[in-house]
Amino acid sequence: MTLLAEARAPAEARTKPSRRKPRLAPWAFIGPAIGLFTVFFAYPLVASLVQSFQTDERGETVWAGLANYRRLLGDPLMPTALGNTAIILAIQVPLMLVLALLLAQILNQSWLRMRTGYRIAYFLPAVTTLVAYAIVFRVLLRADSGVLNQLLGLVGLPGVDWLNDPVWAKVALIASITWKWTGYNMVILLAGLQAIPREQYEAAAVDGAGPVTTYVKVVVPQLRPVILFCLITSTIGTLQLFDEPYLLTGGGPDNATLTPIIYLYQVGFQQLDFGYASAIAWVVVLLIGALSLLQFKALGRRG
Template sequence: MAVDVTERETGAGTAARAGAAPRRWWRRSTPWIFAGPAAALLVFFFAYPLVAGFYQSFTADRDGATTWVGIAQYRRMMSDPVFWAALRNTGLILIVQVPVMIGLALLLAFGLNQSWLRFRSTFRIAYFLPAVTMLVAYSVVFRVLLKTDGGLVNQMLTAVGLSEIDWLNSPGWARLALIGSITWRWTGYNAVILLAGLQTIGREQYEAAAIDGAGAVTTYLRVILPQLRPVILFCSVTSTIGTLQLFDENYVLTGGGPGNATMTPVLYLYKVGFEQLDFGYAAALAWVIVVVIGLISYAQFRFFGRDSSR
């Protein structure tokens, strides 16, 4: 009798374990079921194009067939004058535009953070609005404003007795127009981010600096700016990446001209890939742009992201 009871208990336990195993398997698989669609999209729309583009940078289309050419596309890039002109143009824009924009954004953030300023919310919205304007739309507006014949800017210049400027057909003025348009669009965006950083600094620090006899300028330079360092670094890195990826503004404003004066690597990549249909060389250009962005971003974090207290 005892044997029968033991056998029944053993059989019941085996059946329970057999029924519990599928439930435990289902429990373990649930996260993958929910993450599966996102993972599939990541693989098909990010990982696969990334690997395929890297492979394509070592190939070339010859007589309608894709041929492996090794590093020939990268060697070609080293002797490509348009590519080097695009890098020089981007470097010039980067050196001039990013510091000017961050400086203006800091001034705006300091102004918008003043307690005595009325309608602060209205001003914040007004300064942030350019950042939500469509890239092509605002570039077209700037193209109309900067027209040599009949443009509003030249009309204003002639109204005060100055001569007209050929903004978009002169290399120097075209670069200046491009820098001005980018600065107009992104200064308010960075100002709002810096303002958020300013508002995390307690009023007691301003009061302590005032008790120590520090003026407004000294307080901002010695107390406020060091604490804004991570926010300033973030704005600088994102602005640098945006400048290195510059495409819409110069494509609409100048088309990369005159004489490649406003050509940038991404615009050159577009022209090579979608106008000349040289996809192997375009893929090589894309990977070089990725490496350049990574190196510059690393350098910014390495040299400007150190803790000043160390």
């Protein structure tokens, strides 16, 4: 027994280090990612939540409880910002998704030539820098010498003050967002269409289904997860809308294009009221979570 124990001892000594290394190796690889996540995401998230219950008094940060959230209930600008966002969300997101689905369906046809060129052309706006495309739209929509008003003049129509009229400013903002992000959603929907087996179209044709019936009964049900993804991401992007209205209109005219994130920026970085800005941010987070959950419940169920 003693000789057997002595023979096993070196073997166990050799195997112990090799057993420990696989356990430490994963942590060595994911450690930097966890550190970056903690420093740049988790800590700011928790800090902003704590800060939403604080306020500044005479240069000192004091606990305010729910005072910032009660202040939101009586703030006239917050309903304005949410109302503008609701209008954009109700018009722009469905319009963009319908256009993206229509373009994806056309570009998925085998008879279409130069499909790759069309896909690149429609996707290019999504990778265009925000500042560049905002400058282009400001030139196009300028009231006095804008290209669009010049085209309207050629057909005998009066010019429109696109960026200084409350109604037309919303129209210009919706058009610019739709132009930029339709191609992005089109590529995602096109990938979903290409994942549908060709045999299912042939089976529907054998059963006597027409194009509309095939699209409703075969294509749409299988595209449901992809459509849901595009809908949720587009909704989140709309609720976080900042760059386009800030660069095109600055939130005006008369707060017609003011969004919650622009208002958050004004409160936090212009008025330096970070506690109230944090409360606005968390209200937006709760709205995003609630709308995403509703959309998932409505479209995530299987038929």
